[in-house]
Amino acid sequence: MHYLQQIGFVLLAAIATWMFAKKIGGIRRNILLGKDENLNDQPAKRWRNLLLLALGQKKMFKNPLVAVMHLVIYAGFIIINLEVLEIVLDGIFGTHRLFAPVLGSLYNWLINGFEFLAVGVILVCVVFLARRNIIRLKRFISRDLDGWPRSDANYILFTEIVLMSLFLTMNAVDQTLQLRGNEHYHQTGAFLFSHLLTPLFNGMSDGTLVAIERTAWWLHIAGIFAFLNYLPYSKHLHILLAFPNAYYTRLEPQGKMKNMPAVQNEVLYAMQPETAPADAAPPAHFGAKDIFELSWKNLLDAYSCTECGRCTAACPANITGKKLSPRKIMMSTRDRMEDVGANIDLNKAFVADSKTLLHDYISVEELRACTTCNACVEACPxxxxxxxxxLELRRSLIMEESNAPQEWNGTFSNIENNFAPWKFSPDDRDRWAVELNA
Structure with a gap:
């Protein structure tokens, strides 16, 4: 019977790991559908960004109270998972609290630390559920989150509460069996929080307690495996992708827009044909109409989005009632990637589906509302x-489709004819100075 449990655990772990790896492989493939881009310069700065932004959550501390609560959940997720290593090894080898004899008194300190974090996670999850469903902060009730995205956040918070409760229940029953001297439950010292729950189990038989402890153990680890496989379908994928996204973040000053060499070369060759290479070919496209023309970093951004809505809350266009929501831009880009990925899975290669990111997922109205103020970039944690x-979609809209408001077309025409946004010829541009000296 004991070996059957070990075999069952190994099968469960293997299936869960395989499913997770397969989905992560699909996400990696989807990200690499974007254009290649080298972001490996200045590694020291990149490692610093990873430590400060992803691990240290530097930007979150613009709101210290929320930052501390988020840090509790984050630390709980990272640190308590160290305890999962022991559970996995116990499941494989059929042992119970494998690390206890090795670590001695340190083991009790570790478990008490895990319990402190577990209680903290439960309390913070309750607060976050209240913020979303009772207080209903504006950025959490936006139409961007209608349907699955809003439910997703609640599912994760409930799941974390259940997993931490199972962890405490498992420890409380384990503690009760230790106090009774059960041969399979060795003394580890008192557990700080779960010890307070032991009176609930005092009237039960050892057999009942063992059944409860084993059930909590199995549900806890099975829940973690389920959470692992839910993660790639959830906004909480940022738990993993925040690290590479912070490392590969752009190091240029915010607000610096990337030049389009294709446009620059076209103008140069038109003005000075002798500079054009013999094999010069016109660019395949300007800007981006679909995910294939975006950079892989843009696509990694979309998968890393936490859907927190800080970008949209900071967007002046959104604040004044425009349709633009930077959060929705990222969600729509991710939706397009998922649809393209499903297309590839079905057909072994992408088959044109008559859809594009521009128009079918993100509208012209959204793109035109952007003021390029960078508030969304600054706000993102x-x-x-x-x-x-x-910008890439808007460039495609204008350069490929000649689709721009009349006011913009007037500006473009003036720049083309007068080399300035204003409707004055170059010869008349300094006339104001002559009149000033008259």
Whole structure:
């Protein structure tokens, strides 16, 4: 019977790990559908960004109270998972609290630390549920989150409460069996919080307690495996992708827009044909109409989005009632990637589906509302840039489709004819100075 449990655990772990690896492989493939881009310069700065932005959550501390609560959940997720290593090894080898004899008194300190974090996670999750569903902060009731995204956040918070409760229950029953001297439950010292729950189990038989402890153990580890496989379908994928996204964040000053060499070369060759290489070919496209023309970093941004809405809350266009929501830009880009990925899975290669990111997922109205102020980039806690995607789509809209408001077309015409946005010829541009000296 004991070996059957070990075999069952190994099968469960293997299936869960395989499913997770397969989905993560699909996400990696989807990200690499974007254009290649080298972001490996200045590694020291990049490691610093990873430590400060992803691990230290530097930007979150613009709101210290929320930052501390988020840090409790984050630390709980990272540190308590060290305890999961022991559970996995116990499941494989059929042992119980494998590390206790090795670590001695340190083991009790570790478990008490885990319990402190577990209680903290439960309390913070309750607060976050209240913020979303009772207080209903504006950025959490936006139409961007209608349907699955809003439910997703609640599912995660409930799941974390259940997993931490199972962890405490498992420890409380374990503690009760230790106090009774059960041969399979060795003394580890008192557990700080779960010890307070032991009176609930005092009237039960050893057999009942063992059944409860084993059930909590199995549900806890099975829940973690389920959470692992839910993660790639959830906004909480940022738990993993925040690290590479912070490392590969752009190091240029915010607000610096990337030049389009294709446009620059076209103008240069038109003005000075002799500079054009013999094999010069016109660019395939200007800007981006679909995910294939975006950079892989733009696509990594979309998968890293936490859907927290800080970008949209800071967006002046959104604040004044415009349709633009930077959060929705990222969510729509991710939706397009998922649809393209499903297309590839079905057909072994992408088959044109008559859809594009521009128009079918993100509208012209959204793109035109952007003021390129960079407020969304500054507000994002994991260094995502919705602005880059907006600019690339808007460039395609204008350069490929000649689709621009009349006011913009007037400006473009003036720049083309007068070399300035104003409707004055170059010869008349300094006339104001002559009149000033008259």
């Amino acid at each position: 994991v260094s995502i840039s919705p602005l880059e995607i907006i």
